[in-house]
Structures are given as C-alpha cells and as structure tokens.
Amino acid sequence: MSTADFTPAAAGAAPTAPADADAAERARAETLRALLNYHAWRYYVLDDPEIPDAEYDRLFAELQAIEARHPDWVTPDSPTQRVGGRPLEAFATVRHRVPMLSIRTETDTDAAAALAFDARIRKELGLGPDDPPVTYVAEPKFDGLAISLRYEAGVLVCAATRGDGETGEDVTHTIRTIGQIPLRVRGAGAAVLQLEVRGEVYMRRDAFEALNARQRAAGEKTFVNPRNAAAGAVRQLDPTVAASRPLSFFAYGVGEVSPPEAGGPRWATHWEVLQTLREWGFPVSEWARRCSGGQALADYHREMGERRDQLPYDIDGVVYKVDRLDWQQRLGFVTREPRWAIAHKYPAQEQLTRVLAIEVQVGRTGKLTPVAKLEPVFVGGVTVTNATLHNADEVARKDVRVGDTVIVRRAGDVIPEVVAVAPPLPEPRGAPFRMPTHCPVCGSAVVREEGEVDHRCTGGLYCPAQRKQAILHFAQRRAMDIEGLGEKLVDQLVDAGLVRTVADLYRLGLTALVGLDRMAEKSASNVLAAIEASKTTTLARFLFALGIRHVGERTARDLARHFGTLEAIMDASVQTLQQAPDVGPVVARSIATFFAQPHNREVIEQLRACGVHWPQPDPEYGAHTLRPLAGKTFVLTGTLPTLTREQAQARIEAAGGKVSGSVSRKTDYVVAGEAAGSKLDKARELGVPVIDEAGLLALLNAAVSP
Ligand SMILES: NC(=O)c1ccc[n+]([C@@H]2O[C@H](COP(=O)([O-])OP(=O)(O)OC[C@H]3O[C@@H](n4cnc5c(N)ncnc54)[C@H](O)[C@@H]3O)[C@@H](O)[C@H]2O)c1
Numbered sequence: 001m002s003t004a005d006f007t008p009a010a011a012g013a014a015p016t017a018p019a020d021a022d023a024a025e026r027a028r029a030e031t032l033r034a035l036l037n038y039h040a041w042r043y044y045v046l047d048d049p050e051i052p053d054a055e056y057d058r059l060f061a062e063l064q065a066i067e068a069r070h071p072d073w074v075t076p077d078s079p080t081q082r083v084g085g086r087p088l089e090a091f092a093t094v095r096h097r098v099p100m101l102s103i104r105t106e107t108d109t110d111a112a113a114a115l116a117f118d119a120r121i122r123k124e125l126g127l128g129p130d131d132p133p134v135t136y137v138a139e140p141k142f143d144g145l146a147i148s149l150r151y152e153a154g155v156l157v158c159a160a161t162r163g164d165g166e167t168g169e170d171v172t173h174t175i176r177t178i179g180q181i182p183l184r185v186r187g188a189g190a191a192v193l194q195l196e197v198r199g200e201v202y203m204r205r206d207a208f209e210a211l212n213a214r215q216r217a218a219g220e221k222t223f224v225n226p227r228n229a230a231a232g233a234v235r236q237l238d239p240t241v242a243a244s245r246p247l248s249f250f251a252y253g254v255g256e257v258s259p260p261e262a263g264g265p266r267w268a269t270h271w272e273v274l275q276t277l278r279e280w281g282f283p284v285s286e287w288a289r290r291c292s293g294g295q296a297l298a299d300y301h302r303e304m305g306e307r308r309d310q311l312p313y314d315i316d317g318v319v320y321k322v323d324r325l326d327w328q329q330r331l332g333f334v335t336r337e338p339r340w341a342i343a344h345k346y347p348a349q350e351q352l353t354r355v356l357a358i359e360v361q362v363g364r365t366g367k368l369t370p371v372a373k374l375e376p377v378f379v380g381g382v383t384v385t386n387a388t389l390h391n392a393d394e395v396a397r398k399d400v401r402v403g404d405t406v407i408v409r410r411a412g413d414v415i416p417e418v419v420a421v422a423p424p425l426p427e428p429r430g431a432p433f434r435m436p437t438h439c440p441v442c443g444s445a446v447v448r449e450e451g452e453v454d455h456r457c458t459g460g461l462y463c464p465a466q467r468k469q470a471i472l473h474f475a476q477r478r479a480m481d482i483e484g485l486g487e488k489l490v491d492q493l494v495d496a497g498l499v500r501t502v503a504d505l506y507r508l509g510l511t512a513l514v515g516l517d518r519m520a521e522k523s524a525s526n527v528l529a530a531i532e533a534s535k536t537t538t539l540a541r542f543l544f545a546l547g548i549r550h551v552g553e554r555t556a557r558d559l560a561r562h563f564g565t566l567e568a569i570m571d572a573s574v575q576t577l578q579q580a581p582d583v584g585p586v587v588a589r590s591i592a593t594f595f596a597q598p599h600n601r602e603v604i605e606q607l608r609a610c611g612v613h614w615p616q617p618d619p620e621y622g623a624h625t626l627r628p629l630a631g632k633t634f635v636l637t638g639t640l641p642t643l644t645r646e647q648a649q650a651r652i653e654a655a656g657g658k659v660s661g662s663v664s665r666k667t668d669y670v671v672a673g674e675a676a677g678s679k680l681d682k683a684r685e686l687g688v689p690v691i692d693e694a695g696l697l698a699l700l701n702a703a704v705s706p
C-alpha cells in the first residue's frame with residue numbers, strides 16, 4: 001500500500017494542470033512537514049507512534065526529495081533539519097556538551113549503498129584510485145534509544161536522552177536501574193576526569209515478549225515494539241517502573257572526554273574507542289568489525305542481515321563509521337548528521353497493511369487464536385499474509401476490525417503480530433470481532449474459563465486440530481501406557497490418515513504399520529502388542545488418558561474412587577461432581593462440558609467397543625470415605641501441645657493425607673503450634689486455612705465416624 005493511500009493529505013494533493021504543479025508541490029511539502037512533526041512528536045515525546053517507521057521514513061524521503069529540488073523552500077522547523085524531539089517538561093534538562101546527532105539513513109537495502117558511501121568518503125577525503133582502501137568500523141544499528149552517560153572521576157553522575165540533539169532529558173534515575181550500565185568505570189577509566197559514553201538502551205526481544213505477555217494477562221495495553229517499550233521505561237518518572245522492565249545497553253561511542261593532557265585516553269581510531277570502552281566495563285557489541293573498503297562493508301551488511309533474526313534484540317540496520325578519528329574530524333557534519341557515518345537499513349520489521357478477514361485457528365491443545373488474514377505485505381524480510389491477534393480480549397483492546405489498516409510486526413522467529421490499528425479508520429467500519437461459540441474445526445462447544453484469557457475447544461478427544469496432542473497424551477506411560485507410541489510415530493499415523501481419534505489405535509493392523517517409513521516388522525508388532533496390552537487398564541488411568549482439562553492423575557484417581565464407574569462420572573451434574581474430593585467448580589464444569597460433547601462420547605464408546613476395559617466398580621471405590629484426609633496436604637509448624645511432629649504426621653497419613661515441608665497454594669491446611677514461624681506467615685499470605693491441634697484432631701475424628 002502506498003503512502004498516498006494512507007496520508008490524510010492525499011485527498012487534497014495532486015492536481016493535474018502543470019501550471020499548478022509548483023503550488024501543489026509546495027502545499028505537499030507543507031503537509032508533509034505537519035505530518036512528520038506530528039508523528040515525530042508521537043514517537044519521540046509520547047513514545048507512542050501511530051505509524052510504522054517505514055511509513056515515517058517514506059514520508060521523510062518524500063519531503064527530502066522535494067526540498068532537494070527546491071532548497072529555498074526549506075524551513076528551519078522542517079523535520080529534515082532537526083534531530084529527535086523536544087525534551088518533556090516533566091524532566092530536568094541536560095545540555096549536551098557535544099551534540100547528539102542523527103545518522104544519515106540509507107533505506108536502499110542492496111549492497112550498492114555501501115559502495116556508494118565508500119566512494120563518497122574517498123572523494124571527500126581526496127583519495128585517488130591508487131590510495132589504499134579506507135578502514136571503517138561496521139556495527140549493528142541497535143533499535144533502542146540513544147543515551148549519553150556522564151561520568152566524573154569514574155562515577156556516573158548523569159544520564160540523558162538525546163532530546164533535540166542539543167538538550168536532552170535527565171533520566172539518571174531510570175538509567176541507574178539498568179544492571180549493564182556501570183555506576184563506576186572500571187580500571188584506568190576511573191582516572192579519566194570527564195567521560196561521556198554514548199550508547200543505546202534497548203530491550204531484548206524475549207524480555208519484550210514476556211513484558212507484553214504480562215500486559216496481556218493483566219488486561220493492559222501492549223507495546224508496539226521493543227524500542228517503544230524501552231523508551232517508555234527510560235522516560236518514566238518512577239524508577240521502579242523502569243526496573244520492572246528489563247533493559248540492556250550497548251556503548252558505541254563517546255561524547256566529551258578529558259584530553260590526554262588532563263589524564264584522558266589517547267585514541268587514534270574509533271576501533272580503539274570501542275576496545276577501551278569494553279575494558280572500562282561497558283557492554284560493546286561482539287559484532288562490531290573493522291572493514292577495509294566498500295566491498296567489506298557490503299559483505300558485512302549481508303552477513304548481519306542473515307544473522308538478524310537470530311540476534312536476541314532488534315536491529316534496524318548497520319552503521320558504517322570511518323575508523324580514523326582525524327578523518328572523522330576532517331569530514332565533519334551537516335545539519336543533523338555526521339558526514340563520516342551512515343546507517344544502512346534492513347527491510348522494516350513493521351509495515352502497514354489491510355485486514356481482509358479475521359479467522360480463528362485451533363491449536364493442538366484446543367486453544368483458539370484469532371488470526372488476521374492480511375493483504376500480503378513484505379515485513380521483516382518475508383511476505384506476511386497472516387498475523388496473530390492472540391485472543392479475544394486483545395482484539396477488543398486493539399479494536400481490530402475487517403477492513404482496517406493495521407501495523408504488522410515480524411521480528412526474529414516470533415510469529416507475525418498485529419500490533420495496532422493505524423489511522424484513519426475506514427467509514428463505515430466493519431463489525432467488532434466475536435469469538436465463535438463452536439469450534440471452527442470440529443463444532444464442539446467453545447468455553448472460556450473464569451480468570452482465563454483464552455477460549456478453548458472442548459472436543460479434545462475428537463477435534464482434528466488436537467489429534468496429535470490427544471493421542472500422545474492418551475498413550476503416555478501414566479495414562480494408557482502404550483510403549484513405542486511416541487511423537488514421530490503419532491505424526492506418521494495421523495499424517496497418513498491411519499489414526500483420526502484414539503479409538504483408531506485399536507483398529508491398527510500389522511500391514512498398515514509396516515507400510516510406514518522406517519517401520520520394521522519387529523517394532524511394528526511390538527507397538528501392536530503394547531496397544532493390545534493397554535486395553536486392560538484402570539478407571540483412573542482411563543479418565544486421565546481422556547485429556548479432560550484440569551483432570552490430572554490425582555483428580556482422575558479421586559474421581560474413580562468417589563464415583564466408582566465411568567457412567568456415574570459421565571452422568572454427574574456439575575453439582576454432584578463437586579462432591580468428589582478436591583473437585584471445585586472450575587474442574588467440575590470442565591468435566592461436565594467434556595462429557596456433554598457428543599463427539600467425545602462417541603470416541604469413548606468406540607474405545608469400549610474395541611475392548612478397552614477396567615474393573616467395575618473401581619477397587620478403591622468408597623475408600624476415601626474411610627480416609628477422610630485423602631488428597632489433602634498438610635504443613636506442620638511450631639510445637640503442638642500434645643502430639644509430637646512425628647505423631648501428627650503418622651495420624652494424618654493414616655487418614656490418607658500427606659504432609660509436606662513447605663506451604664504453597666496447593667496446601668490444604670497449615671497446622672500451627674507454639675512458636676510457629678515463617679510457614680505461618682506464608683499461609684496467611686496465600687490464604688491457606690490455619691488450624692491448631694484441636695482442629696486437626698477434629699478432622700481426624702471425622703475419619704472414624706463418616
Ligand atoms: N513511527 C514514527 O512515527 C516515527 C517518527 C519519528 C521517527 N521515527 C523513526 O526514527 C528513526 C529516525 O530517527 P533518528 O533521527 O533518531 O535516527 P536513527 O534512529 O535512525 O539513527 C540515529 C540513532 O541510531 C542509534 N544507533 C544505534 N546503533 C548505533 C551505533 N552502532 N552507532 C551509532 N548510533 C547508533 C543512535 O541512537 C542514534 O541516535 C527512523 O527509523 C524513523 O523511522 C519513527
């Protein structure tokens with residue numbers, strides 16, 4: 001999609017008569033300045049951009065092109081003449097003793113840009129064809145925010161954002177929370193009286209994903225990308241917020257530094273600067289390289305491009321810098337950028353595109369994920385047509401609708417994501433998204449449990465989307481215990497269409513198995529024997545094997561003991577199910593919903609028809625009424641008035657309970673005596689019931705008189 005589709009100005013621009021062309025172009029330049037200033041404000045001041053960088057860069061390039069044709073039109077407030085944004089008033093300001101500039105950006109991602117840069121540098125330095133190649137330092141261009149760290153006599157005294165390049169914001173309080181930034185310079189660096197270190201604060205991709213997952217779980221707004229999350233964290237007035245968002249740092253240069261006469265270092269090249277910074281305890285990228293000539297820069301650009309997805313942080317390009325500092329000085333600066341450096345970009349990781357539809361995918365565990373079907377868009381180096389919307393709440397929060405223009409992000413190996421709707425909104429808008437009430441794959445009921453963000457399909461035994469997972473769970477040792485039926489074989493069986501539900505396992509024959517790739521007759525008959533043997537099982541194992549959500553091994557055993565037969569469980573109401581030990585409303589509802597799905601019942605019937613059986617009623621049926629503490633976990637703390645610790649433990653265990661050494665949410669009771677310690681505090685904190693010896697004895701006595 002082109003800029004013209006997106007910018008509000010597009011409607012009024014582009015008259016056709018050539019006489020008007022100049023006026024129209026002038027008007028366009030003005031519109032672009034207004035737009036760019038608006039977006040720069042959202043980006044630099046609010047840390048909340050509305051459009052992807054690539055879109056901003058396109059607008060910027062368009063303005064630059066017009067200004068290049070008409071240099072007399074350039075205004076001092078043009079975004080092409082300025083760096084960054086004005087500092088926020090909430091912060092104290094810091095005047096940079098050496099300005100913090102931008103870097104000229106080469107958006108053309110092919111190798112020619114590196115060669116052209118080298119050619120320009122050679123020309124500007126007056127080098128001829130016979131002069132040796134120029135040495136450069138090539139570095140990743142970290143996608144974070146620039147920070148200047150000021151050290152006096154080796155101690156961090158001030159940290160500032162770039163701001164407008166001349167004046168930045170004092171963010172010392174948040175920068176101090178970043179563990180990678182030394183509060184004191186190491187070694188010889190400590191002797192340098194004045195030292196300004198320039199570098200990039202960024203958020204690693206995994207930290208960013210974790211932060212957004214936390215935000216989503218808490219029902220809060222997610223961040224568009226790691227850069228914005230990092231910038232937002234640094235520009236917080238409250239340092240605890242920054243501390244809760246793990247940030248990292250790379251040093252890539254220096255500002256004001258004491259001269260050698262005043263104890264400062266004697267540097268001849270940028271490479272030496274980086275090595276020294278590393279020795280002084282600053283994190284310096286391991287990917288910085290010394291390159292000789294333009295071709296080496298082009299090679300570096302390609303190699304880092306191949307590595308980009310594997311790096312744990314976002315880079316949006318690489319930076320080439322002339323290595324010799326005296327040459328850097330000779331080359332000097334233009335308005336907002338040094339002449340001796342250039343940023344050579346990579347394909348953007350965020351782009352605009354349109355939502356064609358919102359579909360719902362069912363994962364292998366039954367989780368429903370809304371997925372946006374997109375107008376194909378090239379983002380992060382690949383063409384993307386699908387992007388996740390995570391869950392229903394997330395769609396509602398971002399208010400993504402069919403027909404909207406959205407920002408799509410694809411970075412690293414993370415699946416592409418719709419991060420935000422981009423203005424302007426279409427008129428009229430599509431209908432708000434609604435999660436389906438039935439699984440789009442198998443038609444079973446869809447539920448969303450209390451306190452959960454995800455919707456799930458309840459047709460676990462039958463749903464084609466959950467097949468492989470269901471079979472693997474069914475076959476595992478603690479369930480039906482079918483040896484040899486591992487992931488590979490399950491993949492093969494399902495992919496070959498031999499097994500659709502777990503019941504099909506009992507219909508497999510030797511010929512079918514031997515027909516599979518790399519399946520010898522011997523192992524085939526072993527698997528068949530294991531399947532045959534699994535037919536004789538217990539109700540508890542069978543229940544667990546069904547893969548009902550929240551029904552683990554222990555709950556399955558409790559259910560078997562309490563109800564005795566499968567029929568009794570299948571027909572029990574949500575109310576009745578809760579009479580079993582440890583079955584609360586959530587578990588009960590999950591069980592009842594599972595058995596209410598006709599497809600699940602069909603599969604169970606087929607399993608029994610194939611000969612899967614167990615003793616009826618369960619041999620332990622009713623046992624728990626004699627052992628009233630069955631399934632209960634106790635923690636003992638302090639000294640009890642009459643029972644010793646060992647006695648108390650023995651009596652609890654005799655009644656079927658368990659004694660554990662530490663308090664958790666799973667603890668049912670804490671028995672507290674004299675001088676109870678931290679376990680008691682923990683119990684109160686978690687809301688675990690606390691009883692004394694008398695209370696324990698009352699529970700134990702219930703054992704004799706059920
Ligand atoms: N989406 C929006 O609305 C919006 C608005 C304004 C700006 N932007 C984006 O901001 C960027 C332009 O901003 P800019 O002028 O700050 O330039 P820039 O961020 O592209 O380049 C300069 C910066 O690069 C950083 N950098 C990273 N690694 C470096 C290294 N190894 N050596 C030196 N510097 C390194 C420094 O922080 C430096 O300040 C563009 O990507 C633009 O798309 C986006």
Ligand SMILES: [Zn+2]
Nearest residue numbers: 439442457463
């Ligand atoms: Zn389903």
